[in-house]
Amino acid sequence: MEFQPSIELLDFFDTVFIDHQSADSDVAKRFTQIFPKNKIQFVDQQPWSELKRTLSAEEFDRSKKNLFITEFKGQFFKRCPGSSQAKVLNCCNYHVLNLGSQCNMNCSYCYLQSYLNTPIAKIYSNLDQALQELTDMSEKSAHLPFRVGTGEIIDSLSLDGLTLFSRKLIPFFQKLPHWTLEFKTKSDQVDQFLDLGPSPNTVVSWSLNCQEVIDQEEHRTASLEKRLLAAEKCIKAGFSVAFHLDPLIWHPDWKSNYLGLVNEIICRFTPEQVNVISMGTLRFQPEQKNMMRQRFGLSSLVTSAEMFPSEGAKLRYDASLRHEMFRTLYNQFKKNNEKWKIFLCMETPETWVSALDSQPSHKPELKELFRPLPKV
């Protein structure tokens, strides 16, 4: 029997629009089966397509509640945006495979607020074309350690109970043992693919935060406990897991709350079980501030944060505070066990040296991750 998504998830969406051209796709057929009939509409063009401009706060909110199933016309497989700033940021060879855009969760700091200008969430119906692109790539590069993530502009798993894309991606990557498929999520949606394990080159990764920050800033996401329980399930089923302590958000009790988070990880997992841990502090584009202010007011730890212009034109905390946050968490992990593999996400070489005493290429446990790969 096919996996049944939660009623809560089905209820969340106002309408699922299906492009007539995608009507015969597997994903469209599944949506017509699982959603009530009154929520499905077949259309010839993208709803609200006349809105070809920066979204307002209200338009952005509406875009979360409506889904459009359509074909993706461009190239699926791309390098992570961090690589385009390789002169100023250390790049960890992450590649992205976008199978949709927008997110049903609602984090106050979400960069999609300044990135997306489409007035509706999208799910792409031509997954087979994406897999064909990967097949073509693999003919030249199956031996290289590519990391491919699906969670750049959509949470990898929060809607996977609807799309079941994981059930096609995991078997595909099982045939490419040097490549790594990385799901990145703040949900606990893993039950739909656990039976496909063991699959050590599928890394299911969670963005983690202390529960205090989750409560205040990561709306409609799974609790910390639920995320960690889902990670334990994945390990048991033979998948790899990774954690992203990102974004670390300053608040008066940040030290004790984040040390508590690190201790929770240390108590429940071993360095051998966790593929890698990345850390990043809060950062966003200055243009995003206006929408965040309108959507979340100033009671949020994010909108009220003390942010300054920094490398890559993003706003970040004062560098010395960032270094202190990184050092505090890093030392706690390393005090427990030198084998924890920890790296900083989208940070400058100066921060690496100042916070962790050396560049990633000089850390034996991270060398492989940061080895430059040929461009695709």
Next chain:
Amino acid sequence: MKRLDFFPLLNWPSSLPSISIGDVLIAGFDLNETESIHRLPYESPEKTSLQIFEVHPLLTFPEVARILSHPLSTGWLNKDHLIQTYGFHPSSDFYKICELLVQLPLDFQNWVGMKKMGASELFPLLSLSLEQSIKIADSIIEKPESKSDTAQKIEWLTDLILMNHPIDELLTKNLSQLRLVRFPETSKRDEYLKSSSLPWSGPIKTKLHRKGDTAGFDVQFFASSPTELLKIAENLKKVASSWNSNLQ
């Protein structure tokens, strides 16, 4: 004759006739009844925005806002087209800020126009009430500052008002005082660094300076011989080591 009077910043040259598009006057609003009017034909909402641009090629953002919010313009001209013709980007927030701007004191609108402030520099005001925005606008007109300082002031004032700081108290503060209130933790850190007794000595002059997300020292010295330079270098080494141990 209907009048699309948007209170242009520049006076219409008296040597030129007033201009209308169809029966809507768009330039030379001071004309008396006996003067002739140069009448352009009304063709379409898109053409109308181009005709306005041809007659008034240098309108500022508040002037465009006043045209957009004039009751005559609805349906008569293509608003998105007009906005793009003047090089702005139409968005819901752009329309909202135009609606707000025209309700603020005319002196403020004109100041925004003269300083060529962009719509996005006023976007923070969208999170405030009209009454709060008017108070900010009045205070800006009372003590005009540079365009960039004003944009910064609007942003910090908006943040602080939304953080429940009393607006009347905030409006008495200058930009550096507002910075201390908006960035209390960073100000503390900077102050700590400034007051940390680093062993600078001799002819070395220092000033704490913030550049974006980093704070540090501008260091200045004068050396008249290699020996003096070596002495300074020795001192700098000591300072670096002391600074480093302060960080641990």
